[in-house]
Amino acid sequence: MEWMLVTGLLAALWVGVDVVLLGSPYLFQIMYSQFLSVVGFILTYNLIPPFAEKLKARGLFGKDLNKPGKDVPVPEALGIIPGTVFLVCVILSQFMFSSDAVKLLEYNAGLLSICFMILLGFVDDVIDLAWRYKLMLPTFASLPLLIAYRGSTSILIPKWIASLMSIPHLINLGYFYHLYMGLLAIFCTNSINILAGVNGLEVGQSVVITVATILHNLLELFWSVEDGTADDNPFASMHLFSLLISFPFLACSLGLLCHNWYPSRVFVGDTFTYFAGMFFAVAGILGHFNKTLLLLFIPQLLNTILSLPQLLGVIPCPRHRIPRCNPNTGLLEPTPNLTLLNFTLRLFGPMTEKRLVQILLLFQVLCCAGGLVIRHYSSLMFFFV
């Protein structure tokens, strides 16, 4: 039932994009990307079971801590499959831009950052990197992206704040803007990684955010077509870029979600969370909607803020911070750890794992919907009143 709903909505989105952009100069590129994405979904879905067996045989498996009594080993690090398939899909998209060096540069810089993060994630899954590497290496991985960034380094300040503080409306941050983008990449990678611990949550939240990303870029692109500014509008081509990499990401993530949804037959590993985090950073930075991206990351932002006392070591931080499963009732109960999962369980009381994931994903949907409304209907008010 729920799957039919999700499938229907996604199919509507898939076709809807084409309908909205009917007659626009982008339609062919979008449809080519969608075609590759469908192939990517089929590949991801079918490659996961055999590779899961191989990874398990190599000792890459975990215990599902929320299923007491069931000591079945679940294969780990399956994010490597959607990651690799995504890279192949997007590399094949490059043919559309082979004559445009600046466009190709963005593609390659973005893909390099993503590929480097997949590599680091997989190495982390295999040999458990120390924390200093986990924080340092994403910084290097995001550098190609930051160096290739060719856009504005200015931010708009709301007029009333600007006049209140007697500062200009438009501030050029220069290298501080690059610093901000680097921090954004580190935030995206790690915030998805720590909003985790119940079946399907990592991939589920990524799918919801990607759908919101697609809708946002579609709206921007649609308006630039309506305005007739599409051809010489640099922002239009940026949103197109973002759309063209979002479809393969959505498709490959869905292929993984089919196996990772409750009850999980495979785990996604740091490979997937790093991959997803860097994907959003690339889409947001090269698509020039990095402030909107933060609006779509509100649950991750809340969870990170909640977790800060433990992450910074003010309060002791155990290896796992997930809820506890009561073996008598089969329901999840909160632990004292500071996470959005435990907070939700405190708010609504003990519940099944599946219900907890559903509630968290519903919250993600509401936040993303709210974020898009704020962005598209209130931003004018916010910035110009």
Add this chain to the structure above:
Amino acid sequence: MEWMLVTGLLAALWVGVDVVLLGSPYLFQIMYSQFLSVVGFILTYNLIPPFAEKLKARGLFGKDLNKPGKDVPVPEALGIIPGTVFLVCVILSQFMFSSDAVKLLEYNAGLLSICFMILLGFVDDVIDLAWRYKLMLPTFASLPLLIAYRGSTSILIPKWIASLMSIPHLINLGYFYHLYMGLLAIFCTNSINILAGVNGLEVGQSVVITVATILHNLLELFWSVEDGTADDNPFASMHLFSLLISFPFLACSLGLLCHNWYPSRVFVGDTFTYFAGMFFAVAGILGHFNKTLLLLFIPQLLNTILSLPQLLGVIPCPRHRIPRCNPNTGLLEPTPNLTLLNFTLRLFGPMTEKRLVQILLLFQVLCCAGGLVIRHYSSLMFFFV
């Protein structure tokens, strides 16, 4: 003794490059790359022992088949360390070109191809990919490189052949040239991978070829400085690119060789051979010396031709094709498998493993030296007489 000789020669090369280019506009960039490379060597050398322990603990180790009686497990896949350090070094080199989109494109496309191959190599070491993936995935990995290639697609035919066959002296191959480059990338990756099986051979041959690559690019660059054409000579900037990525590769490989030389404390894995192969393809293609590169790959070419009957399945091909160690004499003896190693043992008789590696590397040095002489002193004759 031998180590002092090698160290002395390398130090001479290191400083020699700076001396030759003294006063040229490239000196600063070269020295920055050399500085990063020294840091890269130190990092690689020091990170390998702790990571070797971690990989071994995860079950990533092999038996050293040429040391009968010694059943010590040797950690595998250590190519991941020089690979990752190399990526970080070259990403940090990008700052020098941050304003030049076309240059950055080449950097990022080349790095993406290399990074993708490191990822595939490491996955292969962890879960042993099937042959169809091993052949297919390097093709995708080399695509960014081919799409970003902005150079000529013509080849020069020696005049006497051209006049004999009544064809033009300069032939534009168009897309066939791209096909040729793709095949070159696949050849480089796989030919290093199969010229292997005795301690230190994979890294040793890569080090020798890299030194030849550096000398070749240095000569080209030196002549363009002498001619006074350096500033507006597109070839000069291509050879500079090649030099700037060759130093970090040489340094990181040397850091690995220190641990991989006979008797090996670590094995390099497919991670290193794929990494090295794609590095040479990138350096050769974006440095525009891909025909010269083939001259430096003569031992690999011979070994591949020798191996063809077994690779194609005309003659049965066992899992390992390495020589056999006679436990009584401790010497390696040839097996019936068609490889350069067995051929060498047939030619010179049984010998120790260390001596076999030395002979093969000496052969590599002679081939590279000969290749450079042919390229730099005979090419004019060959093409214009």
